[in-house]
Amino acid sequence: MLVDAETTGLQHARDEVIEIGAVACTYNNEGIVGDVVSIYSGLRQPSSPIPPEITRLTGITDDMVAGQEFDIATLDALIEPANLIIAHNAAFYRPFCEKLSPSFVPKAWACSVSEIKWADLGFEGNKLGYLVGQSGLFHEGHRATDDCHALPEVLARAVEEGGQSPFAELLRSSTRCRIRIFAENSPFDMKDHLKARGYRWSDGSDGRPKAWWIEVDEDLYDDELHYLRTEIYRWDEAEPLTIRLTAENRFRL
Template structure:
């Protein structure tokens, strides 16, 4: 049987797509730039993904760094990607079997591999923005590894776009990629970064706006975290359904349910808590959050 050329395969895929009977997933094809076209209207972003030995930033360790720089306009258009930073790192403790099963990273792959905070800091220094898919996880690990990450504003590709309102069925990278029309090998850091950038490069199906534009708009907002200290236990489900998350206090913040909201929504939320949860006027702690502190242990 004669092997098909890429052009022939693409013609077949286009024909199937055009029939309306099939949906085609193409392999992720990153758009690469030879260099950074610096101008007053462009910025350098970096999409970061970490693979770790576990979920606790306090005790688990990074085993893979993936950082992909990309150039974008202030309006939220992505021009392309630059060469990535991709490094494995041998942890001080064995990689749990479930992590190897999830990531494909084996003890043999990381044996003797290292990366220093100085190397990472040097690569990240030019970035105007760091993006991660679930930045609440990645930022805490990253800041523990190198203080350079405390000096950068962060955004989250999972939370800073309302994917459900745009017709997407889930927020996982693999789901978003499939609905955007491509597939990729997930759970390796650089692949996840390239997928995240490609998703942000798409126009959203409902609003018609570039996904990165929406992310930037939301990430630039000043937000506040309300700490519902001493909320009655019987209201825990009400708070959870409203978007509150439990903090156990080990990070130095209050041991309480909390929620992050745009600054303009704080007064209404405090009124809700007083009327519906505490049944009395309450003076609750409120932390102001800038993009430089979002997703960190500082808030």
Template sequence: MFQDTSSLAAMAEALSQSPDYRVLRRLMARLPFTPSSDQETKTAVILDTETTGLDAQRNEIIELGMVKFDYTPNGNIVGVRDTFSAFNEPIDPIPADITDLTGISDELVAGHRIDAVAVEKFVDDAVLIIAHHSQFDRGFAERYWPVFAQKAWACSATEIEWRKYGFEGAKLGYLLHGAGYFHQAHRAVDDCNALLEILAFELPTIGRPARPAAGERAEENGSRVGGAIAVRAQKSPQNPRLSMERRQRRKTQELVRRRLRSRPRRRNRVSENGDLPARRRAANAEADRFHAVLGKGLRTGCDTSRSNRSAVRSAAAEINARR
């Protein structure tokens, strides 16, 4: 009897109607659709990466997955345009714990490279890049493909108030189970398809999907895109060069604060008065002096390689010599 898929579907449907059971269905990727010319839509891309570690400047991407979809001005998902999935062979061997987590081995990615031209072409018409915990994926994506620095980004994990809509957390697998599905986690394109269904899921508390349900906050900020994830997109920098310079300065400030905390206590008039804003201004001023010595600042804004640490120590010695 279990070979009859129609019988299984009927049983699952019957169980789902009972308050005593919950049914999870295997997530199936949506088939691409043909956009209609008479419907106003915008295009977004859901992106996910699998990597050899958490450091966006030192670790490497081993898999990139993307799903391109169209949505209406009020945030309703219309359909999937295309999908992208590719492996990348890293320079260093994939750590054993990463293979255990993702199932991606050195043998699986051997000889594979992600085509940069294909990536740029895929995201060219997208007005928004969405990732679950975008702070992680964005760092890797912008390092590998500069086109992502020119795109607006949004985070589906932090910019939608999932607890407000009856979920106890924002973990991807947990949200997907709430939508009634299960999937192969920690594989890039599968996670993208999972996030698409989560964003299309009709929230039981209000009877509509996550994007338009959270869109009230976006509308208050003048957004016509719809959805809470559009809020951050409206604030994304228009000048990627300026954005990089700001990140460089923030990273230099962070290195200065670490240096100030690690060196022997040497109080001055600013620190003695206990004025925290003043101390921060003093630390930022020292960071500016670092930039003056280092020229253009840190090479990538997040590089903590040995050569950069050496440059910082040299700069610190020169600053101390000037005092």
């Protein structure tokens, strides 16, 4: 199932979903997208007026959402049988969706931004507008249901004749386990080394530890642990905090 939403802002803790779209499709294990079987689209009035910049971006006005509420029962009926929830930037949408309905919580999620190597497929960027345009398609962007209809069209198209579709790559990526490693209490003078290796800084404001961190494929974990022990901590028994990420908890943490 593909899901997209429009919100009053970027902060999961305080902002609200004002539109949600969901399109349920069939697919097989080879990554072939089948038929659309169900669609849901809804608007909801937030607790405060929609910010002007959101209206400019989405076209959604206070008049459009006045008195509107989501039909959560209908939405849940789409979510319950879904094997995989796909969002274009799942790290943004998953927390909003899980606040909206607990039916989203136990589901496996996949991200069509971060789990497909779009550049290797010849695309100039991973924003949906670029992908749609370079696929020879056209759609009205920044409305939830329109984006949900456009994304499966892009995912289903093989870049080369006889080649595999982006969706096939996404399906494979979603089954892989990754390890998130937090280099807590690493020496301050090692920050440039960590940054050069691809570590990112977490300031602790989002509930994560305050530390440099990285995500690696499960089969690369031993190499990364060896790097930290020998180059950063210089202690053979160092055990940095690690979190195992699967499709069930990825993009939530």
